[in-house]
Amino acid sequence: xxxxxxxxxxLFYFLKGRWNIFVYTYLSYISLALVIDILMGRYIxxxxxxxxxxxxxxxxxxxxxxxxxxxxSVSSFYSILKGIFERFFPTAIIKPxxxxxxxxxxxxxxxxxxxxxPIIDFSLFNGVEINKIMVLCLIIGISSVSPIGxxxxxxxxxxxxxxxxxxxxxxxxxxxxxxxxxxxxxxxxAWEWVYQNIPFTSFEVLNVNIIVLTIGWLFLTISAIxxxxxxxxxxxxxxxxxxxxxSCK
Numbered sequence: 001x002x003x004x005x006x007x008x009x010x011l012f013y014f015l016k017g018r019w020n021i022f023v024y025t026y027l028s029y030i031s032l033a034l035v036i037d038i039l040m041g042r043y044i045x046x047x048x049x050x051x052x053x054x055x056x057x058x059x060x061x062x063x064x065x066x067x068x069x070x071x072x073s074v075s076s077f078y079s080i081l082k083g084i085f086e087r088f089f090p091t092a093i094i095k096p097x098x099x100x101x102x103x104x105x106x107x108x109x110x111x112x113x114x115x116x117x118p119i120i121d122f123s124l125f126n127g128v129e130i131n132k133i134m135v136l137c138l139i140i141g142i143s144s145v146s147p148i149g150x151x152x153x154x155x156x157x158x159x160x161x162x163x164x165x166x167x168x169x170x171x172x173x174x175x176x177x178x179x180x181x182x183x184x185x186x187x188x189x190a191w192e193w194v195y196q197n198i199p200f201t202s203f204e205v206l207n208v209n210i211i212v213l214t215i216g217w218l219f220l221t222i223s224a225i226x227x228x229x230x231x232x233x234x235x236x237x238x239x240x241x242x243x244x245x246x247s248c249k
């Protein structure tokens with residue numbers, strides 16, 4: 001569907017023999033899973049558990065399958081929605097941000113800070129208020145790796161957000177909202193994973209904490225989109241260089 005809408009997709013490149021986008025994105029998604037799930041989510045903050053999985057199950061079903069392919073589905077869903085919005089609304093930019101590189105550098109600093117602070121608190125202060133710190137760091141590091149995509153192309157996901165492109169913003173919010181329910185609500189019947197120690201509020205929607213459904217899935221959605229986007233940009237740069245060499249010959 002993503003290929004039909006956008007004339008490109010992970011699957012399209014993979015079937016064409018250009019496996020690098022899929023493989024590099026997959027490996028990056030595994031790295032994200034290790035940081036988000038094992039390091040931050042469980043080892044440092046103990047905010048969820050897998051009650052029916054042993055270590056082997058967690059490696060296979062969570063790290064190698066669960067996170068990467070959930071990320072792939074989220075990224076593709078976003079590209080489909082954005083492609084549809086662009087067809088119906090050729091222009092939807094409210095106001096460009098005129099000094100984007102200043103803000104992008106701030107976002108990079110906040111992302112690094114969001115990783116460092118929980119580790120410092122856990123290592124030096126025995127995890128005092130670690131769960132609250134984790135949620136706050138989730139907010140300040142919400143841009144994830146999107147600044148990298150911006151430096152590869154100002155027409156990136158983050159670049160379009162800074163231009164206040166309503167199509168991009170709408171696709172992001174709708175993807176995050178729908179994906180959160182599609183992944184979390186079925187789990188309330190299976191309980192493959194169980195949340196615990198979620199700070200600030202116990203308010204739930206359909207048995208899922210509101211922080212998970214909103215901030216948590218917005219972060220996951222931005223991460224999925226941003227990582228995949230980076231390798232699409234690198235592929236386009238590679239193709240452009242190949243074309244230039246061919247034209248020179």
